[in-house]
Amino acid sequence: MNREGSPWTGLGPVFGKEFADQLGSARMRILEILVLVAAIGAVYVASQKMRATISESPIAFLQLFTTAEQPLPSFVSFLGFFVPLMAVSLGFDAVNGELSRGTLGRVLAQPIYRDALLMGKFLAALAMLALVLVGLWLVTTGFGILVLGLPPGGEEVGRGLLFLLLTLFYAGVWLSLALLFSLLFRQPSASAMVGLGVWIFFALLWPIFSQYLAQAITGPAYFEDLQVHQAELATMIARVSPSTLYAEAVQVILHPSVRSLGPVFYSQLDRALVGSPLPLIESLSLVWPQTVALLSGSCLLFALAYVVFQRREIRA
Amino acid sequence: MNAPVIRTRGLAKRYGNKLAVDGLDLEVREGEVFGLLGPNGSGKTTTILMLLGLTEPSAGEIQVLGLDPRLRPISVKRRVAYLPDTVGYYDDNTGRENLRYTARLNGRTSTDVEAGIERALARMGLAEVIDRRVATYSRGMRQRLGLAEIVLRAPRIAILDEPTVGLDPAGAQEFLEMVLALKHEGMSVLLSSHYLHQVQAICDRVGLFSRGRMVLHGTVDELASQVLGASCRVHLEAQGDGLAAALRTVPGVGRVAAESASRWLVEADKDVRSALVRAAIDAGAQIRGVQMERPGLDEVYANYFRSQFAGAAT
Numbered sequence: 001m002n003r004e005g006s007p008w009t010g011l012g013p014v015f016g017k018e019f020a021d022q023l024g025s026a027r028m029r030i031l032e033i034l035v036l037v038a039a040i041g042a043v044y045v046a047s048q049k050m051r052a053t054i055s056e057s058p059i060a061f062l063q064l065f066t067t068a069e070q071p072l073p074s075f076v077s078f079l080g081f082f083v084p085l086m087a088v089s090l091g092f093d094a095v096n097g098e099l100s101r102g103t104l105g106r107v108l109a110q111p112i113y114r115d116a117l118l119m120g121k122f123l124a125a126l127a128m129l130a131l132v133l134v135g136l137w138l139v140t141t142g143f144g145i146l147v148l149g150l151p152p153g154g155e156e157v158g159r160g161l162l163f164l165l166l167t168l169f170y171a172g173v174w175l176s177l178a179l180l181f182s183l184l185f186r187q188p189s190a191s192a193m194v195g196l197g198v199w200i201f202f203a204l205l206w207p208i209f210s211q212y213l214a215q216a217i218t219g220p221a222y223f224e225d226l227q228v229h230q231a232e233l234a235t236m237i238a239r240v241s242p243s244t245l246y247a248e249a250v251q252v253i254l255h256p257s258v259r260s261l262g263p264v265f266y267s268q269l270d271r272a273l274v275g276s277p278l279p280l281i282e283s284l285s286l287v288w289p290q291t292v293a294l295l296s297g298s299c300l301l302f303a304l305a306y307v308v309f310q311r312r313e314i315r316a
Numbered sequence: 317m318n319a320p321v322i323r324t325r326g327l328a329k330r331y332g333n334k335l336a337v338d339g340l341d342l343e344v345r346e347g348e349v350f351g352l353l354g355p356n357g358s359g360k361t362t363t364i365l366m367l368l369g370l371t372e373p374s375a376g377e378i379q380v381l382g383l384d385p386r387l388r389p390i391s392v393k394r395r396v397a398y399l400p401d402t403v404g405y406y407d408d409n410t411g412r413e414n415l416r417y418t419a420r421l422n423g424r425t426s427t428d429v430e431a432g433i434e435r436a437l438a439r440m441g442l443a444e445v446i447d448r449r450v451a452t453y454s455r456g457m458r459q460r461l462g463l464a465e466i467v468l469r470a471p472r473i474a475i476l477d478e479p480t481v482g483l484d485p486a487g488a489q490e491f492l493e494m495v496l497a498l499k500h501e502g503m504s505v506l507l508s509s510h511y512l513h514q515v516q517a518i519c520d521r522v523g524l525f526s527r528g529r530m531v532l533h534g535t536v537d538e539l540a541s542q543v544l545g546a547s548c549r550v551h552l553e554a555q556g557d558g559l560a561a562a563l564r565t566v567p568g569v570g571r572v573a574a575e576s577a578s579r580w581l582v583e584a585d586k587d588v589r590s591a592l593v594r595a596a597i598d599a600g601a602q603i604r605g606v607q608m609e610r611p612g613l614d615e616v617y618a619n620y621f622r623s624q625f626a627g628a629a630t
Contacts, residue, residue: 003387003389004387004388004389004390004391005390005391009390009423010420010421010423012420013417013420013421014421016420017417017420021406021408021409101404101405101406101407102400102402102403102404103404103405103406105370105398105400105402105403106398106399106400106403106404106405106418106462106465107421108370109368109370109393109397109398109400110393110418110421110422111390111391111393111394111421111422111423112390112393112421113389113390313331313371314365314370314371315361315362315365315371
């Protein structure tokens with residue numbers, strides 16, 4: 001049975017309205033200020049620490065993002081932590097908010113498909129996140145030039161842009177999840193709580209759980225190869241969390257000297273030039289699985305939300 | 317008789333074990349106001365959602381303006397406007413912005429839309445609050461904003477679900493007059509309500525809903541004669557001997573009962589006032605007063621269900 005017309009009819013107006021609403025919303029402004037202050041703080045502290053060693057590093061500029069100084073974490077850790085919060089806060093009431101305000105029935109009674117509404121909301125929130133991230137990236141880069149007194153090289157800019165793209169994929173996963181929760185729970189407060197709960201779980205608890213889970217599965221590791229097996233298993237389990245995937249991918253992209261993720265044997269290091277940087281394309285191929293996993297996770301969750309929405313009875 | 321704009325055959329909707337709509341045959345004709353009347357939970361809203369293609373029917377056929385909303389929902393929704401029972405707006409936006417969003421979703425982006433929005437809001441008496449946030453609107457203003465949306469869209473059919481809930485009597489009256497004005501412009505209107513007395517004044521025909529079925533339909537007068545056995549009642553104040561027998565001979569008269577020594581209640585299937593008076597005078601009676609009363613839908617409804625429940629009990 002073919003549907004008439006295009007599922008994208010009305011996508012433009014939905015996108016425009018959602019984007020405008022979020023641009024002006026109080027919750028977005030608060031988050032923007034929070035993220036901006038935290039990011040500038042992290043980058044400033046990093047730049048202070050780096051001044052001493054700057055001449056020694058060929059990739060000084062990227063270290064601006066990854067250098068941490070107690071008690072502040074690095075800029076990258078900040079993003080890994082705050083991006084889910086921003087994504088969840090943009091998406092948690094996308095559909096159930098419309099339902100509780102009574103606007104859902106009215107909007108769907110217009111000559112559009114549900115596809116346009118869901119897609120428009122997702123794209124508007126993603127565009128909003130992209131806007132914030134690009135702005136943040138430009139501010140920190142500019143700030144770095146100012147403080148370090150040195151412009152980023154071509155490859156550094158490339159790696160910076162990849163970092164930006166990865167962050168957007170990472171945000172997409174959390175946005176799709178928030179959208180899904182906004183469909184599964186009728187109360188916006190419930191979906192917000194569940195979304196934040198999942199965020200805390202994956203960001204803080206899952207890395208610890210993965211260790212114990214691997215131990216529980218393999219049993220006590222008396223031999224060296226069993227210990228390796230256990231460590232590899234722990235890494236694989238930890239990679240269920242999008243936060244782990246993102247952290248790994250960003251670590252490789254922003255540190256050209258990182259050549260492997262997970263345990264490495266001494267035998268493998270034989271005749272390797274430890275510490276020498278990888279070309280950009282090699283770094284990218286190293287984190288290709290992580291990149292694809294983040295992107296496909298985002299698509300999968302969105303597809304799930306899409307199916308749930310198509311089957312949902314819209315009666316309030 | 318005008319051609320039907322909405323027609324359903326054996327329409328049914330099942331939620332789990334519950335049959336929300338059960339074998340509905342509905343027909344709304346062009347240019348009429350049709351009232352879907354019945355208590356809450358009797359299947360009115362479900363029926364409306366199926367007509368718009370917003371809910372999938374479990375069985376049956378639907379034709380809206382000759383189109384099947386399951387196959388051509390966009391074409392149907394382009395021609396049919398819907399005001400939901402719990403209608404909501406984006407509270408942080410102004411009335412103008414809310415209507416502009418609707419206009420854009422309808423694919424209207426040209427500059428004359430702005431003029432159309434202003435005209436529609438002015439017509440509903442919202443010209444002064446056009447640039448105020450909808451959060452500041454009263455319940456009545458929100459309902460009128462919904463009508464303004466319909467005016468702006470200029471559909472062939474308007475479907476209004478419980479539009480007078482929460483309005484004060486004057487506000488409801490005003491609202492229904494605006495609906496009537498839409499009808500006079502050639503729009504067909506499907507109106508659902510459980511406020512029978514409000515709605516009967518503007519409905520050309522009504523259908524009474526009960527537990528997913530349309531148990532009665534027709535004009536208010538037709539229903540009255542179907543259920544109450546009489547579509548009009550005359551109170552006759554007159555004194556004289558043998559009056560009751562004389563009144564019974566008038567054609568069309570059903571029942572004659574004495575309300576007091578000088579007051580008679582006559583039930584008939586049409587307006588028989590002149591004939592009654594003539595018969596009474598011929599019988600030598602003194603006439604003091606004649607009043608006719610048309611039974612309302614409330615009474616029809618109450619009586620119908622009383623007889624249903626009585627039938628079920630025995």
